[in-house]
Amino acid sequence: MKKLTKLSDLRMMAEIIREDIIAMLGEAKSGHSGGPLGMADIFTALYFNVLKHNPQKPKWEGRDRLVLSNGHICPVQYATLANAGYFPKKELLTLRKLGTRLQGHPHRTSLPGLETTSGPLGSGLAQASGMAYAFRLDQKKNTVFCLCSDGEQNEGNHWEAVMFAAKNKLSNLVAITDRNYIQIDGNTEQIMPLDPLDKKYEAFNWNVKVIDGNDMAAIIKTLSQARNNRGKPLMIIANTIPGKGVDFMENDYHWHGKPPQPEEAEQALAEIHAQEVNERGDWYDKHIKLKPIHNGTK
Amino acid sequence: MELNKLKGLNNKLSLNFHRERIPTRNGYGDALVKLGRNKKIMVCCADLKESTRVQNFAEKFPQQYVEMGVAEQNLVTVASGLSAAGKIPFVSSYAMFCPGRCWEQIRTTICYNDRNVKIIGAHAGISVGPDGATHQALEDIAIMRALPNMIVVVPADYEQTKKATQALAHFSGPAYMRFAREKTEQMTTEKTSFTIGKAQVLKQGNDIALIGAGPVVYGCLVAAKMLQEQGFNAMVINCHTIKPLDHQTILMAAKRCKKIVTVEEAQITGGLGGAIAEFLSEVYPTKIKRVGMKDRFGESGDPDELLKIFGFSAEHVYKEALKMLGKKI
Numbered sequence: 001m002k003k004l005t006k007l008s009d010l011r012m013m014a015e016i017i018r019e020d021i022i023a024m025l026g027e028a029k030s031g032h033s034g035g036p037l038g039m040a041d042i043f044t045a046l047y048f049n050v051l052k053h054n055p056q057k058p059k060w061e062g063r064d065r066l067v068l069s070n071g072h073i074c075p076v077q078y079a080t081l082a083n084a085g086y087f088p089k090k091e092l093l094t095l096r097k098l099g100t101r102l103q104g105h106p107h108r109t110s111l112p113g114l115e116t117t118s119g120p121l122g123s124g125l126a127q128a129s130g131m132a133y134a135f136r137l138d139q140k141k142n143t144v145f146c147l148c149s150d151g152e153q154n155e156g157n158h159w160e161a162v163m164f165a166a167k168n169k170l171s172n173l174v175a176i177t178d179r180n181y182i183q184i185d186g187n188t189e190q191i192m193p194l195d196p197l198d199k200k201y202e203a204f205n206w207n208v209k210v211i212d213g214n215d216m217a218a219i220i221k222t223l224s225q226a227r228n229n230r231g232k233p234l235m236i237i238a239n240t241i242p243g244k245g246v247d248f249m250e251n252d253y254h255w256h257g258k259p260p261q262p263e264e265a266e267q268a269l270a271e272i273h274a275q276e277v278n279e280r281g282d283w284y285d286k287h288i289k290l291k292p293i294h295n296g297t298k
Numbered sequence: 299m300e301l302n303k304l305k306g307l308n309n310k311l312s313l314n315f316h317r318e319r320i321p322t323r324n325g326y327g328d329a330l331v332k333l334g335r336n337k338k339i340m341v342c343c344a345d346l347k348e349s350t351r352v353q354n355f356a357e358k359f360p361q362q363y364v365e366m367g368v369a370e371q372n373l374v375t376v377a378s379g380l381s382a383a384g385k386i387p388f389v390s391s392y393a394m395f396c397p398g399r400c401w402e403q404i405r406t407t408i409c410y411n412d413r414n415v416k417i418i419g420a421h422a423g424i425s426v427g428p429d430g431a432t433h434q435a436l437e438d439i440a441i442m443r444a445l446p447n448m449i450v451v452v453p454a455d456y457e458q459t460k461k462a463t464q465a466l467a468h469f470s471g472p473a474y475m476r477f478a479r480e481k482t483e484q485m486t487t488e489k490t491s492f493t494i495g496k497a498q499v500l501k502q503g504n505d506i507a508l509i510g511a512g513p514v515v516y517g518c519l520v521a522a523k524m525l526q527e528q529g530f531n532a533m534v535i536n537c538h539t540i541k542p543l544d545h546q547t548i549l550m551a552a553k554r555c556k557k558i559v560t561v562e563e564a565q566i567t568g569g570l571g572g573a574i575a576e577f578l579s580e581v582y583p584t585k586i587k588r589v590g591m592k593d594r595f596g597e598s599g600d601p602d603e604l605l606k607i608f609g610f611s612a613e614h615v616y617k618e619a620l621k622m623l624g625k626k627i
Contacts, residue, residue, distance in 0.1 A: 065382070108411050115382065117411035123375040123403050130379020130387075134340075137361065138383075157403065160372035 001055055001084060004048040010216050012283050013083065014044040015276040018245045019269060019292035020079040020092055026265030028096040031104065034242035034255040035149065036076035038180050041214050042223075042238060043080040046145065050223045055085035058112040064142055065115045065131050069124020069158075070149035070178065071105040072257070077114075078102050086113040089293050122155025124148060125175060129165045132173040132233075143227055146175045151183030154192045159204075165233040166205040173233040174226045178213065180242040182253035201235045213238025245272045269294055299523045301501050308487050319481035322513060323420050325459030326477065327351030330388065333467050334359040340380055342366055342389040344373045349479075350390040350420045370399040377415045378407040386414055386467060392426075393419025393435035393476050401441055408472045409447040415473075416466045417442075422476040423512065423563030424596045424604045431595040435476070439511075440568025442474040443541045449494065450541040451475045452511040452562075452570075455482050458538060461492035469494060478563065480601045482513040485536070497544035499551075503533035506619050507551035510561040511537050511570045517605075518561055520612035525619055532619065543573050545581075552584040557622045559587045561615055563605075566590040587618050 004010050017040045025031045046066060047053070053063045068077055075095065082089045087101070094100040101111040105119030116127050128146035135142045152158060165173055179197065181188050188194055201208045207229060211218045219238070226234055242256065243249025246268040249260075260268055276292070284291060301307055331354050333339045342364045347353045356363040364380075366373045370391055377387035389396065397404055397417060408415045422435045442450050451466065451473065453459040459477055466473045485500070486492075500515070501522055508518040515536045522532040533555055535547065552558060558578075560571035571588030578584045591608060605611050620627055 067379075116378075117406055120402055120406050123371065123407055126372050126375030127379035127382065127407055130376035130381075131383045132379075133364065133376070134380045134383030134385050140383075157371040157375060160367075160369040161375070164366065164369070164372055164376060 001053070007216050007220065008279065008281070009283070010044055010048060010220070012276065012279045013048055013290065014040045014216070015245070015272055015279060016290060016292050017044055017076065017079045017083060018272045019276065019294055020083070021075045022246070022260065022265055022268045022272065023292065023294040024075050024079065024092050024095045025259040026262060027093045029259055030096055031075055031259050032072045032257050033249055033259055034182060034253070035070065035073035035178060035180065037246060037249065038213070038240035038242045038244045039073055039076050039147070039178050040244065041216055042176060042219055043076050045216065045219045045223055047080045047084045049220060051145070055113065058086060062142065065128070065144045067115050067124045067128040067131070067144065067146045068106060068118055069146055070121060070152050071118030073149070073178070074106045077106065081113040083290055087111065092293055121149070121152035122157040125158055126161035126164065128173060128175070129161050129170055132165070132170040133168060136170065136172055142172070144173050146173065148175060148177050150177055150179050150181065150188050150194055150197070151191070153177070153194055162201070162204050162206070169231060170233045171229050171231055174229060174236065175233065176236045176238055178240055179237050180240045182242050182256050184257050186253050198237055205232055207232045207234045208237065209234065210237045210239065213240035214244055245275065247271060299501070299526050302499050307490055307500065308485055319483055320456040321479065321481050322453060322456055322459040322477040323351045323479070325453070325456040326390070326418060326463050327354055329460040329463035330355040331358055333464065334362060337362065338384060338386045339467060340364060340385045340387045342373055342377050342387050344368055344370050344391045344396065346391055346420070350418065352390055370396040371403050374400045374403045374415065374417065375407050378411060378413045381413040381415050386416070388416045388418055390418035390420060392433060393422035393438040394433050397438055397442055397474065398435060405445055409445045412447060413472065414470055417472070417474045419474065419476040421479040423478045424591065424608055424610065425478045425480040425563065425601040427480070427601040427604060428598050430598040434596040436565045436591045436596065437568070438476055439540055439562070439564045439570065440572065443568060443573060447472055448541065449473045449539065451494065451539050453477060453538050454512060454515040454536050455485050457484065457486045457488060457490065458492060462538065465492055465494050478513050480513070483516040485516060485519070492538070495539045495542045495544055497538065497547040498536040499533065499547065500536055501532070501534040503531040504554050505530045505532060506557040506559065506623060507533040507535060507555040508559050508561065508615060508619065509535040509537050509548070509551065509570070509574060511540055512563055514561045514563055514610055517610065517612035517615055521615035521619060524612070524616040528620065528625065530619070530623055537570060540570050540573055543577055545577060548574055548577060549582055552578050552582050557585050559589060559615060559619050559622065561589040561610070563610055564590055566592060585622065587622055589615055589618055
């Protein structure tokens with residue numbers, strides 16, 4: 001697919017995805033808000049710039065694999081996949097409804113573009129490791145990206161995979177931790193401390209990079225270099241702001257697992273939309289299909 | 299006693315204990331070595347190479363062998379990933395640990411995710427013996443049978459385990475196979491066919507049907523011989539696939555015999571007996587006695603002693619059958 005190469009275009013795309021997320025959650029009346037908004041920049045960078053993939057041929061063998069381990073942030077993946085052309089955008093408003101392909105947590109065989117089924121936490125990195133192991137064994141060039149939350153690193157299964165990937169020096173594995181310091185019940189460091197997370201991965205024999213996960217320039221720079229990672233698996237710890245773009249949601253753990261009420265959704269949309277209009281320029285002329293799905297976007 | 303004309307059945311089978319006995323798990327190891335030429339076949343192990351009999355495979359095909367360490371959750375989830383990249387992974391551990399430890403991962407990342415992973419539970423049942431109750435997997439059939447998109451196979455002896463392993467490799471989809479630790483009598487031979495989902499009638503009869511899964515099938519044959527001496531003609535069925543259950547054969551047995559004894563080295567809830575009771579109660583209510591573990595844990599001891607104490611022996615099956623037939627013991 002055609003990549004977005006300009007940082008301004010990528011930022012604009014991320015805003016549209018954020019608007020879509022709010023529209024979806026508002027319509028669904030259930031789902032997670034904080035994580036999806038925080039990860040919109042990274043998802044945009046991956047699907048519109050970094051990944052080798054083809055929305056017209058979702059099963060193309062040469063594609064990179066993107067394993068979403070923390071399935072509950074799937075609204076951001078759905079919104080990104082739809083914008084990238086995997087399925088019609090109008091389907092985004094069916095999220096969590098009876099008969100939808102957009103299940104509350106992602107179900108691989110329901111929707112094109114998903115590489116796994118997830119929801120129960122802590123087992124995505126292991127699956128990504130298995131893929132990376134097999135690709136290397138078969139001398140294939142595919143890179144495997146795995147997105148994890150920080151909260152899910154309370155799970156033992158995750159650390160079993162951390163050891164496995166390091167033992168096997170899976171340098172074709174790039175994991176990204178959404179380090180937003182929140183989980184359902186509160187701050188990660190109060191629920192079950194993870195810091196110093198970078199030192200932990202270094203001690204487990206991983207390459208480690210720490211970036212600002214809402215800074216498009218930093219994301220693109222780090223992810224583009226990730227393909228050249230050597231010798232060890234790579235962990236990118238992306239410091240993100242949960243609820244990014246919506247003032248009353250940012251950094252508040254209460255927004256981890258709930259959707260906005262109608263008036264809140266309206267307020268959130270207005271806020272992000274104002275940001276979008278600010279950044280839009282001649283975007284709508286150049287990208288006819290890439291507009292937010294909510295009403296009232298002029 | 300005349301056995302059925304099932305092709306290749308071991309008609310020289312001596313219906314006494316302590317004849318030629320081979321561990322069923324050897325059949326798994328031997329089959330894997332043959333399958334290894336297919337580069338897609340991989341074996342994942344959680345620090346139990348020797349006792350799950352994957353050692354020979356590991357030596358012959360080191361590239362296709364993955365050592366996970368003592369980490370069963372990782373065992374099945376990495377296997378799911380291998381399968382996503384086109385491999386056919388066999389993951390083996392003790393049944394108590396896998397599927398015991400990692401059931402949710404199997405459910406989400408293999409069954410619901412529709413991944414072609416074969417899960418092998420060794421040392422299942424009470425016959426682990428001296429290791430005690432912590433290692434005696436008696437609930438594995440129930441928890442695996444409850445999973446959508448999962449098949450459950452319990453082969454009866456060495457040859458059948460070998461065939462079942464090959465059949466699973468050629469079957470596309472999630473599968474669970476369990477086998478015991480102890481040596482087992484040889485009922486089937488190289489010539490005996492094996493089809494997933496097709497139960498084998500080892501002996502015809504019309505007074506009562508003895509339906510077993512796993513090495514206890516031999517006990518059913520011995521019990522049938524004892525019943526014959528009392529003038530009763532028992533049908534014996536090796537129901538090696540618990541899911542999908544062979545409805546046709548089970549219904550035929552129910553209609554012909556009217557009475558059924560199920561035998562399994564597992565809890566009587568949710569396993570073979572449960573599956574048959576569920577099926578027949580809906581289509582052809584039949585009197586059933588379930589022989590197996592009765593909602594309790596096992597303990598340490600010699601396997602044959604344990605089989606007797608906990609009521610899995612041929613003698614026990616015989617007595618339960620006699621009771622159903624209305625004969626006082």
